[in-house]
Amino acid sequence: MNFKALMMSETHIVLSVYNGSRFIREQIQSIQDQTLDDWRLWVRDDGSTDDTLSVLEDIAASDPRIVIHPSDGRQRGVSGGFSWLIERLPDDACYVFCCDADDVWLPDKMELSKRVLCLAEASGPGPLLVHTDLQVTDSKLRTLNHSLWRYLKIRPEPVTLQRLIVENVATGPTILMNRDLIEKACPIPDEVPHHDWWITLVAAAFGKIVALPEATVLYRRHSTNHTGEYDEQTGGFGYWIRKVVRVLRSTDKLRFWLATSARQAEIFLDRFEEELPQEDQDMLRDYSEIPRLAFLKRKLRVLRLRALPGHGFAKNLSLLLRA
Structure with missing residues (x-):
């Protein structure tokens, strides 16, 4: 070529x-x-x-x-x-x-x-x-x-x-x-x-x-760009203190992004439903409903669709507790 x-x-x-x-x-x-x-x-x-x-x-x-x-x-x-x-x-x-x-x-x-x-x-x-x-x-x-x-x-x-x-x-x-x-x-x-x-x-x-x-x-990475600065993902005691504080403060942010991604799933399904296999249609429909579900149903749906194996046990548990 x-x-x-x-x-x-x-x-x-x-x-x-x-x-x-x-x-x-x-x-x-x-x-x-x-x-x-x-x-x-x-x-x-x-x-x-x-x-x-x-x-x-x-x-x-x-x-x-x-x-x-x-x-x-x-x-x-x-x-x-x-x-x-x-x-x-x-x-x-x-x-x-x-x-x-x-x-x-x-x-x-x-x-x-x-x-x-x-x-x-x-x-x-x-x-x-x-x-x-x-x-x-x-x-x-x-x-x-x-x-x-x-x-x-x-x-x-x-x-x-x-x-x-x-x-x-x-x-x-x-x-x-x-x-x-x-x-x-x-x-x-x-x-x-x-x-x-x-x-x-x-x-x-x-x-x-x-x-x-x-x-x-x-x-x-700098303070005025769209995604801001990043903290290193490994570190000493100070890093873990900052991480715990961020987790405690991040519940609202997590739920906002959960709702945002759910809305995106709904939009994606509306646009492409007839072209997608049934399995993907069902997944997108189930995911888009997450923010509207009652407490227990929401946790179970998050566990099934959003808790990813690659995230590890601790991250998925944190997600489940705060979702």
């Missing part, structure tokens, strides 16, 4: 940004430094109040591959901004990367991911998603951990629909999707919590997900 020919053109990147002037220039420079250089970058400013837009216009003025969508005057949020961009991609957008405004891409990220996706496409048509590990850094790109998967104890497998309705394993800025996946996933519903989670669910249900263990992104 001639990978060089396959990887020429048709490659697009979407980037939605809000108040990203501090890091946006460095992120785009890392795209410009990629070993794969035939791409188009579509950017939407989500109503920034800093000088993000002027920085973007300055960068785009010297690089015709970068297109800034004019503002429509509406602030859509992280997922809404990415969804808006994806749904407006041109017809020749066969391969699409998602990009955050505050990270740095390693030089071979695009070429590596696209090579793997092209290999998967050679085995047959259908929705495909490739995602990778990330290297966790602080705001100054000092390494905190060489693997986000190890850092947060993320297991990229299995990618069953039941597992992914509970938790997403594909981190947005590592995602590469093909045209079949874009067409299947769009339009992305306004009510879903994260665009990358929805896209991953669609890939799991109707296509294939390929996880690469290589870190392709310097994943910058």
